[in-house]
Amino acid sequence: xxxLQESGPGxxxxxxxxxxxxxxxxxxxxxxxxxxNWVRQAAGKGLEWxxxxxxxxxxxxxxxxxxxxxxxxxxxxxxxxxxxxxxTAADTAVYYCATDRGYGAGxxxxxxDSWGQGTxxxxxx
Amino acid sequence: xxxxxxxxxxxxxxxxxxxxxxxKSSQSILYRSTNKNYLAWYQQKPGQPPKLLFYWASTRxxxxxxxxxxSGSGTDFTLTISSLQAExxxxxxxxxxxxxxxxxxxxxxxxxK
Numbered sequence: 043x044x045x046l047q048e049s050g051p052g053x054x055x056x057x058x059x060x061x062x063x064x065x066x067x068x069x070x071x072x073x074x075x076x077x078x079n080w081v082r083q084a085a086g087k088g089l090e091w092x093x094x095x096x097x098x099x100x101x102x103x104x105x106x107x108x109x110x111x112x113x114x115x116x117x118x119x120x121x122x123x124x125x126x127x128x129x130t131a132a133d134t135a136v137y138y139c140a141t142d143r144g145y146g147a148g149x150x151x152x153x154x155d156s157w158g159q160g161t162x163x164x165x166x167x
Numbered sequence: 168x169x170x171x172x173x174x175x176x177x178x179x180x181x182x183x184x185x186x187x188x189x190x191k192s193s194q195s196i197l198y199r200s201t202n203k204n205y206l207a208w209y210q211q212k213p214g215q216p217p218k219l220l221f222y223w224a225s226t227r228x229x230x231x232x233x234x235x236x237x238s239g240s241g242t243d244f245t246l247t248i249s250s251l252q253a254e255x256x257x258x259x260x261x262x263x264x265x266x267x268x269x270x271x272x273x274x275x276x277x278x279x280k
Contacts, residue, residue, distance in 0.1 A: 079269070089217065089260055091269040104268040138216055142264070146205065147198060151264040153207035153222035160216050 044069040044076065046139050046158035054133075054165050060126040064139030064158060071097055071120050077142045078122035079154060080113065082135040090135075094151060095122055096144070102151075129165045136160040169193050169263050173272035179280040186248040188275045190261035195241045198265065205265035208237055208246045211274075212257045220259075221246070253279060 050062035064078055071078075080092040093103035095113035103111045112125040122139060138160045145152035170193040180186045196205045204224035209217035219228045221237035224244055234249045248255055256279060261272040 088273050089262075089271040091267075091271070094267070094269075102267050106268070140216075146264060147201070151205075151267065151269055153219055153262070153264060154209075154217070155219050155222075155228070157216035157218070 043156045044141060046141065046156055048137060048139055048158045048161040050137075050161060050163070052162055052164060054129055054163060055167050056130055056165055057128055060124070060129050060133065060137075060163055060165075062124045062137055062139075062161065062163070064122040064124075066120045066122070066141070071115065071122070072117035075144050075149075077144050077151070078113070078115070079140045079142060079151075080124045081138045081140055081154075082133075083138070083160070084132075084135040087135075092124065092126075092137075094142075096149075099149075131165050134163065134165045136162050168268055169196065169266050169270050171261055171263055171270050171272040173259075173261060173275050175275060176273070177276040177278065179278045180248075180251045181280045182253065183250050184280075186251050186255070186277055188246040188259050188261075188277070190239075190244040190246070190272050192242045192244075192263055196263045196265035197241050204240050204244070205263055206237075206239075206244055207262045207264065209260045209262060210255075210257045211260065217260060248277070251277070251279070 045067045077096045095101040101113040110127045140154035140157045142152040172191045206224040208221040211217040225237045258274045
């Protein structure tokens, strides 16, 4: 298992763009198969999948957020990133990155075997 | 979207007693060509990220005590703690990874009676 660490601003103003990075250690995202999933959790609530990105192929986003989400990969830094635009208070949550190894059919999603500690993002003016 | 429905929302169990959590998917998550159920269970303690307990519905993740077991197939799944310990107090989530958008159950909070 790899270690994951999310980072980014803890406070974002409404209508602005939330930007987070997930740094991977203990493994190489360029030479090994790691899909990065972003998951968020509002206070006292359940888990919501935001999307999944890999070094090769197109990202897969939750349709409920698709119009506002961009995920990308920086293999030189062993990092994944998340951008969520036009944020509102409803986007306030702890954001996690979690990896799966693509063990699903045809490299499809699989269980999340590593999780970052999460980072709280508050949307407020 | 596949809806994952967990029951109960919460349960209180005496130390050493059995705890059973159910998870039902709105459609089958059994991939017939591999006979694998695309379901995972996670444990989340306060202030911590979820921790993988089971994948493929019944494969125990590394380091998970054997008092935990996962079972079920198709649309109905169960997580059982055979003898509840104090450190098992947590919220448990099921998760389907058969179709995107990937979805989670609403969680079941396990407490000590």
